[in-house]
Amino acid sequence: MGLPVAPFAGDMYGPDAVIMKGITGANWRLQDYLSRGGYSALKKILSEKIPPEQVVAELKKSALRGRGGAGFPTGLKWSFMPRQYPGAKYLVCNSDEGEPGTFKDRDIMRYNPHILIEGMAIGAYAMGIPVGYNYIHGEIWDVFERMEEALAEARAASFIGKKILGSEFNFELHNHHGWGAYICGEETALLESLEGKKGQPRFKPPFPASFGLYGKPTTINNTETFAAVPWIINNGGDAFLALGKPNNGGTKIFSVSGDVARPGNYEVKLGTPFAKLLEMAGGMRDGKKLKAVIPGGSSMPVLPADIMMATDMDYDSIAKAGSMLGSGAVIVMDETRCMVKSLLRLSYFYYEESCGQCTPCREGTGWLYRMVDRIEHGKGKPEDLDLLNSVADNIQGRTICALGDAAAMPVRAFIKHYRDEFQHHIDHKQCVVPTYI
Amino acid sequence: MSASSVLSAASLARIDQAVAKYPPDQKRSAVMAALTIAQDEKGWLSTETMDCIAQYLEMAPVAVYEVATFYTMYDRKPVGKCKLAICTNLPCALQGATVAAAYLKQKLGIEFGETTADGAFTLKEAECLGACGDAPVLLVNNKRMACAMSPDKLDKLIEEMK
Ligand SMILES: Cc1cc2nc3c(=O)[nH]c(=O)nc-3n(C[C@H](O)[C@H](O)[C@H](O)COP(=O)(O)O)c2cc1C
Ligand code: FES
Numbered sequence: 001m002g003l004p005v006a007p008f009a010g011d012m013y014g015p016d017a018v019i020m021k022g023i024t025g026a027n028w029r030l031q032d033y034l035s036r037g038g039y040s041a042l043k044k045i046l047s048e049k050i051p052p053e054q055v056v057a058e059l060k061k062s063a064l065r066g067r068g069g070a071g072f073p074t075g076l077k078w079s080f081m082p083r084q085y086p087g088a089k090y091l092v093c094n095s096d097e098g099e100p101g102t103f104k105d106r107d108i109m110r111y112n113p114h115i116l117i118e119g120m121a122i123g124a125y126a127m128g129i130p131v132g133y134n135y136i137h138g139e140i141w142d143v144f145e146r147m148e149e150a151l152a153e154a155r156a157a158s159f160i161g162k163k164i165l166g167s168e169f170n171f172e173l174h175n176h177h178g179w180g181a182y183i184c185g186e187e188t189a190l191l192e193s194l195e196g197k198k199g200q201p202r203f204k205p206p207f208p209a210s211f212g213l214y215g216k217p218t219t220i221n222n223t224e225t226f227a228a229v230p231w232i233i234n235n236g237g238d239a240f241l242a243l244g245k246p247n248n249g250g251t252k253i254f255s256v257s258g259d260v261a262r263p264g265n266y267e268v269k270l271g272t273p274f275a276k277l278l279e280m281a282g283g284m285r286d287g288k289k290l291k292a293v294i295p296g297g298s299s300m301p302v303l304p305a306d307i308m309m310a311t312d313m314d315y316d317s318i319a320k321a322g323s324m325l326g327s328g329a330v331i332v333m334d335e336t337r338c339m340v341k342s343l344l345r346l347s348y349f350y351y352e353e354s355c356g357q358c359t360p361c362r363e364g365t366g367w368l369y370r371m372v373d374r375i376e377h378g379k380g381k382p383e384d385l386d387l388l389n390s391v392a393d394n395i396q397g398r399t400i401c402a403l404g405d406a407a408a409m410p411v412r413a414f415i416k417h418y419r420d421e422f423q424h425h426i427d428h429k430q431c432v433v434p435t436y437i
Numbered sequence: 438m439s440a441s442s443v444l445s446a447a448s449l450a451r452i453d454q455a456v457a458k459y460p461p462d463q464k465r466s467a468v469m470a471a472l473t474i475a476q477d478e479k480g481w482l483s484t485e486t487m488d489c490i491a492q493y494l495e496m497a498p499v500a501v502y503e504v505a506t507f508y509t510m511y512d513r514k515p516v517g518k519c520k521l522a523i524c525t526n527l528p529c530a531l532q533g534a535t536v537a538a539a540y541l542k543q544k545l546g547i548e549f550g551e552t553t554a555d556g557a558f559t560l561k562e563a564e565c566l567g568a569c570g571d572a573p574v575l576l577v578n579n580k581r582m583a584c585a586m587s588p589d590k591l592d593k594l595i596e597e598m599k
Contacts, residue, residue, distance in 0.1 A: 002570075002571045002572075002584050002585025003570045003571050003584070003585075088460070097567040098564070098565050098567055099565065100526045100527055100528055100564070100565040100569065101527075101528045101565070101569055102565075102567065102569070103567050103568050103569050103570050103571075105567070106567050106568060133458075137566075137567045138508070138510055138579075139510075139563070139566040139567055139568075139576060139582070140566070140567055140568070140582065141579065141580035141581070141582075142580075142581070142582060174458040174459075176458070176466075176469075176470075177469065177470070177473070178469070178508070179469055179472070179473060179508040179509075179510045179511060180508050180509035180510035180511075181507060181508050181509065182564060182565070193469070194466060195463070195465065195466055196463075196465035196466045196467065196468040196469065196494075196496070196500075196504065197465075197500070197503070197504065198503050198504060198507040199507065199508075214460065214463060255569065255570060256570075257528035257529075257531065257532065257569040257570055257572070258527075258528055258531040258532065259531055263532060263569070263570040263572070264570045265570065298526070298527060298528075298565075329528070329569075331527060331528050331531070332531075333531065337531070342527055345525070345526060345527045345530060346526075346527055349526055349527075349564055349565075352564060353564065355507075
């Protein structure tokens with residue numbers, strides 16, 4: 001039980017790791033990062049006076065896609081920033097990792113914090129942004145403290161602050177912590193929260209690039225997205241693209257959890273077969289058989305074993321298989337797991353975490369939860385499965401943010417692939433699998 | 438009522454540090470940090486404490502209450518000396534969290550949301566803590582993450598926090 005305790009072997013994240021290469025859990029300090037070649041990308045940009053447009057162009061070539069869930073091309077997002085806009089502009093890092101199954105940003109920040117700081121500084125340079133905030137999940141206080149310490153190191157060494165490394169480039173960065181609200185991972189809820197308000201998502205448009213933090217142009221990216229940037233600058237966008245496959249550049253850290261022998265983070269090239277990732281995680285725990293996988297975090301559609309075993313781990317392949325890569329959280333379930341009970345726990349989560357702003361989500365998530373609950377507890381009615389699908393349909397696409405979709409998609413996928421199990425619960429008031437968690 | 442009659446000078450100094458992170462006209466951005474600091478000192482957030490923060494950050498009291506009620510880790514009622522929040526979400530449940538939660542309930546003799554009669558422990562059910570690989574995981578007094586909690590380690594933790 002539990003992840004390896006530092007210091008661990010430097011190849012723990014896998015042989016193809018780029019972001020987590022050589023990380024032992026004990027070498028997180030500035031000196032360690034420098035001896036791994038850290039901050040060389042920032043130094044190169046500043047000393048060679050590389051034009052900001054060229055940094056953005058390199059990002060576009062790399063086919064880096066946002067690692068926070070939506071997979072939006074990062075270079076394109078960066079080009080939306082009105083660099084010449086004279087007033088305040090902000091760069092925000094989304095480290096509010098709270099999607100069940102996801103625990104990669106925590107490892108980046110506690111074991112390799114400077115790679116995030118360097119990535120953000122490069123982003124700030126490319127988009128002409130003077131101030132940034134890193135919004136950290138409230139539950140990981142030790143990580144917040146580590147980021148504060150790393151930031152102090154970076155500031156003292158002139159990687160952050162005024163006239164960075166003697167250049168004309170200024171960038172100030174601060175850490176901000178949440179305090180327990182999944183919805184703040186949604187980018188506009190996060191901005192509201194940063195402003196000292198309830199984390200209720202904003203209607204889009206306007207998008208953050210024109211109306212973001214304090215109403216100013218803002219770019220927001222996930223922790224892992226920023227962490228990929230230094231390598232791209234050092235090695236070129238083409239090289240990053242070549243690590244993965246077309247339209248799916250680079251490596252990706254997958255958080256593998258559930259019924260595997262070694263739950264943990266594994267950084268692999270995009271396009272790596274799922275079977276290989278499963279093998280890295282030690283295979284199935286106790287030699288049990290694989291039943292189902294949620295390949296992209298709890299909000300994404302579940303897929304049966306045979307489909308997963310034939311799928312590669314990249315955005316396009318997983319989409320073709322009928323799910324989404326999402327945040328890269330791979331939740332593995334073995335043959336003893338009841339799909340009704342599994343869905344029940346997820347439905348409870350979305351009911352609990354709905355911010356209550358939109359009626360379809362506020363009422364719908366409660367309705368979904370109560371229906372799955374009654375099916376699980378032998379009180380399901382014959383019409384319930386169609387009703388579940390219909391409620392899910394009436395949430396999806398009808399809310400301000402995607403939490404509604406996140407609640408609806410698992411319901412539809414669980415019923416689609418495991419309808420028999422749900423039907424059995426309704427008909428026989430019991431489960432088809434003998435035991436459960 | 439002035440802020441210094443409610444919160445210690447050390448807490449106010451920490452709040453000042455948080456305020457300095459934001460633009461001068463956006464003091465309000467420090468409200469989450471301020472409430473966290475106040476909760477650390479007081480153990481929970483009374484109306485008086487929240488009002489003091491409102492005054493200190495030049496916010497309407499209701500705006501502070503809104504924040505304190507929205508985020509789950511703020512306690513607006515007294516809790517046990519030690520608050521344990523265990524994640525029972527699906528990835529953790531698959532890795533033994535349900536068993537660990539049942540063990541805790543039985544050992545402490547309380548259900549989720551309850552406090553032991555001696556006021557020593559409060560037990561809460563948490564959602565994903567972002568540490569699923571370390572399951573079973575629980576948060577001790579909001580700030581300490583206890584990882585891979587086998588019954589043995591749970592026993593030790595409870596002994597330590599008694
Ligand atoms: C309910 C909800 C929760 C989200 N949680 C996170 C999160 O914890 N971390 C994250 O980076 N993005 C999260 N996102 C996605 C963000 O809104 C946003 O797309 C992302 O931070 C953009 O960064 P990227 O382009 O680098 O991925 C969430 C979205 C929704 C709808
Ligand atoms: S699901 Fe329990 S910490 Fe993530």
